[in-house]
Structures are given as C-alpha cells and as structure tokens.
Amino acid sequence: xxxxxxAPHLPARARRAARRFAEVVCPPEMAAHHRTxxxxxxxxxxxxxLAPEARKALTITLVVLDQAARLRxxxxxxxxxxxxxxxxEAYIGAVMASGSVPAEFVRRLKSxxxxxxxxLPPVQREIGYDPAPYIAAVTRRRLESYGAxxxxxxxxxxxREEAGAGEVDAGAxxxxxxxxxxxxxxxxxxxxxxxxxxxxxxxxxxxxxxTGR
Numbered sequence: 599x600x601x602x603x604x605a606p607h608l609p610a611r612a613r614r615a616a617r618r619f620a621e622v623v624c625p626p627e628m629a630a631h632h633r634t635x636x637x638x639x640x641x642x643x644x645x646x647x648l649a650p651e652a653r654k655a656l657t658i659t660l661v662v663l664d665q666a667a668r669l670r671x672x673x674x675x676x677x678x679x680x681x682x683x684x685x686x687e688a689y690i691g692a693v694m695a696s697g698s699v700p701a702e703f704v705r706r707l708k709s710x711x712x713x714x715x716x717x718l719p720p721v722q723r724e725i726g727y728d729p730a731p732y733i734a735a736v737t738r739r740r741l742e743s744y745g746a747x748x749x750x751x752x753x754x755x756x757x758r759e760e761a762g763a764g765e766v767d768a769g770a771x772x773x774x775x776x777x778x779x780x781x782x783x784x785x786x787x788x789x790x791x792x793x794x795x796x797x798x799x800x801x802x803x804x805x806x807x808x809t810g811r
Contacts (some may be wrong), residue, residue, distance in 0.1 A: 608642060612657045615664035616641060618713070621712040622686050623708045624715045633718060634732070640714035661702040663693070666700075 604662060608616060620637050621629055628634055645653045667689050683782035694701050694708070717722060722728065723745070 608638075608645070608657065608660070611664060612660040613638065615660040617662070617679075618681070618686060619663070619690070619707065620691050620711050620715070622681075623711055627721075627724075629714055631720070633715070633720070636718055637711065637714050640717050641711060644710060649680040655703065656707060658705055659700070662700070663707075666693075668759060732734060 607613065616633055616638055620634055620641075624637065642722060645656060648656070664678045667673045667681060668675050670689060672685055672688065672691075673681060678686060681689060690704070693704050714727075716727075
C-alpha cells in the first residue's frame with residue numbers, strides 16, 4: 599500500500615503504543631535504518647482500508663495494551679510505550695502466550711505491523727523480493743491465453759452501461775415510483791448530468807413537482 603494517498607492518523611496514545619509495538623515485533627533493522635515512521639504510515643493506510651469496527655478494535659487494542667503494562671510488577675507503573683527493550687519484549691511475549699482474548703488481538707496486530715514493515719520498498723529490495731517481473735509475466739500470459747475473452751467481456755459491460763444510461767436519460771421525465779415513501783429525503787442542490795428531475799412523480803411522497811422536495 600506504499601505511496602497510496604493519505605490516511606487518518608492514529609490517536610496520540612495509540613500511535614505511541616504502535617511505535618513501541620513495532621520496535622518490539624519488527625526486525626531490528628527497522629530502528630537501525632530509521633524506518634519506524636514509515637511503518638506507522640503504512641499501518642495507518644492499512645487501518646484506513648479496514649471496516650470501521652475492525653479499525654476501532656485495533657485502536658482500542660493499542661491503547662489497552664499500553665495501559666495494561668502498568669499492572670505488571672516489572673513495569674513499575676510504566677506504560678508499555680515507556681518500557682525499555684527487555685521489559686517491553688517480555689511484556690508482549692507474556693501477553694501473546696496467555697491464550698486470552700486480548701492475546702488474539704495482539705497476535706493479529708503483530709501480523710499487521712510486520713506486514714507493513716515488509717511492504718516498504720527498501721525492505722523488499724534487501725530480501726530480494728521483486729514481484730513486478732512475475733506480475734508482468736502472468737499478465738502477459740493471461741492476455742495471450744484469454745485476451746479475446748477479456749476484451750469481449752469488457753466490451754459487453756461497457757455496452758450495457760451505455761445502454762442503461764441512455765434508457766435513464768430517455769425515460770427520466772414522467773417516471774412513476776410506486777411503493778416508495780421518501781418523506782424526509784432531500785434532493786436539494788443535486789445535479790445529475792443528462793437527467794431531468796422535473797416531472798418525476800413519487801406516489802405517496804412529499805416531493806413537489808419541479809422542486810426536488
């Protein structure tokens with residue numbers, strides 16, 4: 599997902615925990631080559647692509663993971679993000695070995711963070727991972743074997759879309775929508791190229807002809 603637009607930032611508390619977590623679960627080369635911020639950027643992009651419920655669950659996991667470290671005697675009241683390397687590694691190891699529900703969330707978070715690390719182009723070059731030639735070769739073989747079918751399918755989809763747009767444009771005026779009660783729906787200010795809203799009637803609705811209300 600590298601290089602793909604912007605993503606909402608993690609809350610400050612969650613980001614601090616994510617940084618420390620990445621330092622624990624990723625190879626030491628991440629910190630040595632100053633790649634932590636790039637990994638966090640990848641993580642935010644990845645989380646932005648998740649469903650809102652999953653994104654919220656991971657954010658909560660980070661915050662709880664950070665605060666729960668205070669309860670361990672070895673932490674001496676410190677948050678996870680404040681622990682030294684040895685204590686932080688011991689804490690994460692203990693959590694993942696516990697077999698609890700939080701442990702499952704932490705394991706999933708680890709998989710996500712490590713995957714973000716290996717998404718970085720410099721890391722891929724260092725391990726000799728270069729998927730571009732393979733993807734190009736597979737694409738070429740696919741086009742050679744199924745090119746005609748692919749082009750025919752694309753043409754059919756395009757033709758259906760154009761035909762459907764033409765039908766909507768030709769029949770928009772005077773359309774009757776039965777069984778739909780759009781009270782409270784506001785269409786004020788909406789413009790649709792090629793479609794006239796005047797004359798559209800919705801039975802049982804509060805829409806007024808020519809106003810879009």
